[in-house]
Amino acid sequence: MYVAVKGGERAIDNAHRWLEDERRGDRKVTDLSVDQIKTQLSLSIAKVMAEGSLFDPELASLAIKQARGDLIEAIFLIRAYRTTLPRFGFGQPINTDKMIAKRRISATFKDIPGGQLLGPTFDYTHRLLDFKLLADGSIDEFEPGKDTEQMFQHVTQFLNNEGIIETEETSSSEAESPDLTRQPLEIPANRALRLQALTRSDEGFLLGMAYSTQRGFGRNHPFVGELRIGLISVEFEIPEIGFNIEIAEIEISECETVNQFLGSKTHPPKFTRGYGFVFGQSERKAISMALVDRALRWKELGEVSDGAPAQDEEFVLYHGDNIQATGFVEHIKLPHYVDFQAELELIRKIRKTAFEAKKG
Amino acid sequence: MSLVRSKWLSYLAKSSESDLVGLYESTGLDPSYTYLRKPEIGTIMATARIGNTGQKFNAGEISVTRCSIQLEDGKLVGHGYVQGRSKKKSTVAALCDALMQSDKRTLIESKIVIKLKEIEKKRHDLIKRKAEKTKVDFFTLVRGEDEK
Numbered sequence: 289m290y291v292a293v294k295g296g297e298r299a300i301d302n303a304h305r306w307l308e309d310e311r312r313g314d315r316k317v318t319d320l321s322v323d324q325i326k327t328q329l330s331l332s333i334a335k336v337m338a339e340g341s342l343f344d345p346e347l348a349s350l351a352i353k354q355a356r357g358d359l360i361e362a363i364f365l366i367r368a369y370r371t372t373l374p375r376f377g378f379g380q381p382i383n384t385d386k387m388i389a390k391r392r393i394s395a396t397f398k399d400i401p402g403g404q405l406l407g408p409t410f411d412y413t414h415r416l417l418d419f420k421l422l423a424d425g426s427i428d429e430f431e432p433g434k435d436t437e438q439m440f441q442h443v444t445q446f447l448n449n450e451g452i453i454e455t456e457e458t459s460s461s462e463a464e465s466p467d468l469t470r471q472p473l474e475i476p477a478n479r480a481l482r483l484q485a486l487t488r489s490d491e492g493f494l495l496g497m498a499y500s501t502q503r504g505f506g507r508n509h510p511f512v513g514e515l516r517i518g519l520i521s522v523e524f525e526i527p528e529i530g531f532n533i534e535i536a537e538i539e540i541s542e543c544e545t546v547n548q549f550l551g552s553k554t555h556p557p558k559f560t561r562g563y564g565f566v567f568g569q570s571e572r573k574a575i576s577m578a579l580v581d582r583a584l585r586w587k588e589l590g591e592v593s594d595g596a597p598a599q600d601e602e603f604v605l606y607h608g609d610n611i612q613a614t615g616f617v618e619h620i621k622l623p624h625y626v627d628f629q630a631e632l633e634l635i636r637k638i639r640k641t642a643f644e645a646k647k648g
Numbered sequence: 649m650s651l652v653r654s655k656w657l658s659y660l661a662k663s664s665e666s667d668l669v670g671l672y673e674s675t676g677l678d679p680s681y682t683y684l685r686k687p688e689i690g691t692i693m694a695t696a697r698i699g700n701t702g703q704k705f706n707a708g709e710i711s712v713t714r715c716s717i718q719l720e721d722g723k724l725v726g727h728g729y730v731q732g733r734s735k736k737k738s739t740v741a742a743l744c745d746a747l748m749q750s751d752k753r754t755l756i757e758s759k760i761v762i763k764l765k766e767i768e769k770k771r772h773d774l775i776k777r778k779a780e781k782t783k784v785d786f787f788t789l790v791r792g793e794d795e796k
Binding site for chain 1: 653654657658661662688689690691692693694695696697698699700701702703704705706707708709710711712714716727729730731732733772773774775776777778779780781782783784
């Protein structure tokens with residue numbers, strides 16, 4: 289139990305002033321601008337927006353600057369800010385077929401209509417430090433290619449045509465899908481609620497969970513049917529006029545995995561699917577999310593659980609939120625003098641009794 | 649060509665503040681108006697579908713700003729629902745919406761809305777053209793025993 293303490297105001301004020309000073313760092317070095325962060329640390333922005341669960345690149349940049357680059361602290365700032373905003377409503381479901389794709393690849397079919405677009409990827413780089421960047425080297429602008437149209441059907445549709453992969457269908461109960469920002473997350477959660485929790489979960493946590501399934505804790509070694517990253521419009525019905533407009537354009541990463549499934553008592557052998565959808569360019573997380581989504585579906589597919597952590601929805605959903613996690617883990621550093629005093633008294637008493645009994 | 653209201657509101661909503669405000673100021677228009685709803689920052693919850701076709705889920709929020717204005721002259725009402733947290737952008741979008749319903753329509757459409765549409769198309773085309781340049785043709789290697 290935590291018992292409040294008083295005092296320490298002057299020390300706290302000074303600690304915060306020193307924090308500000310440290311954040312600014314050496315005054316001989318130029319102050320980092322929010323625009324610089326926004327345009328040059330875009331993958332940090334993506335993480336803060338995804339886990340802060342608020343798409344706003346400028347705010348994410350500000351949060352990163354204020355948090356001295358501590359991304360969980362930045363996410364905390366975004367989450368706190370978000371709670372102050374009224375919500376005007378829900379967007380129409382995003383159609384990712386209409387994506388303006390920067391990147392679109394498939395590990396299952398090499399020849400896909402529309403082709404494979406690598407996009408600005410770290411893949412196939414040699415992971416050698418580029419010392420030119422230390423020397424302030426200028427970078428040539430990437431010349432665009434020829435004009436082209438994009439309209440990419442999802443790769444899983446090709447398997448659909450053959451009927452050998454499960455299809456994703458809308459459910460009549462979807463209106464009842466709860467929103468975990470408004471109601472406490474309750475277990476068992478349906479798949480829609482699980483995905484809401486996963487898409488705002490900590491990337492590192494999801495990565496570890498996903499990795500564990502591949503290594504055998506809940507056998508789950510899928511193929512990436514498709515991974516795409518790009519811009520997508522979000523439609524919203526304007527209440528005053530009663531029709532939809534495209535109110536926003538956001539960048540997202542989407543991953544669909546294709547998993548082998550040998551069938552169960554209730555389902556015939558076929559491929560099954562996992563789904564990842566994340567704000568920003570966050571493909572590591574999108575892939576991890578799809579793996580964990582699939583692992584959590586063992587019950588509805590009639591599989592036998594290995595009892596692996598990634599198959600345990602309570603374990604995954606209740607421990608993936610890095611703001612909840614950091615709040616609980618870090619609070620133990622705050623003053624607990626009264627609790628500790630009580631424990632100290634208790635241990636002293638027990639020890640005394642034990643020693644006296646020994647002396648007999 | 650003539651744009652429907654949902655289209656012009658979309659171009660206004662997705663534009664950058666600097667593009668929209670810059671184009672609006674270049675028209676020299678400065679009509680009197682009153683706020684029916686003062687600019688207000690909020691969010692919408694984006695939703696997506698599992699596998700793009702399945703059940704709907706909540707994907708996270710997006711910051712938006714809204715306001716409604718009424719022109720003094722003609723009493724036309726405009727709504728400014730825009731992405732981001734700019735009250736200025738929201739107000740200018742609402743003014744453009746109202747003016748698009750007035751006799752200034754041709755001016756607003758040609759000097760602002762069409763320009764925003766072009767800027768958006770250019771932005772999209774640039775991504776597509778860069779992506780096109782990274783298109784690969786993977787091929788699986790033909791092994792010796794397959795040769796005839």
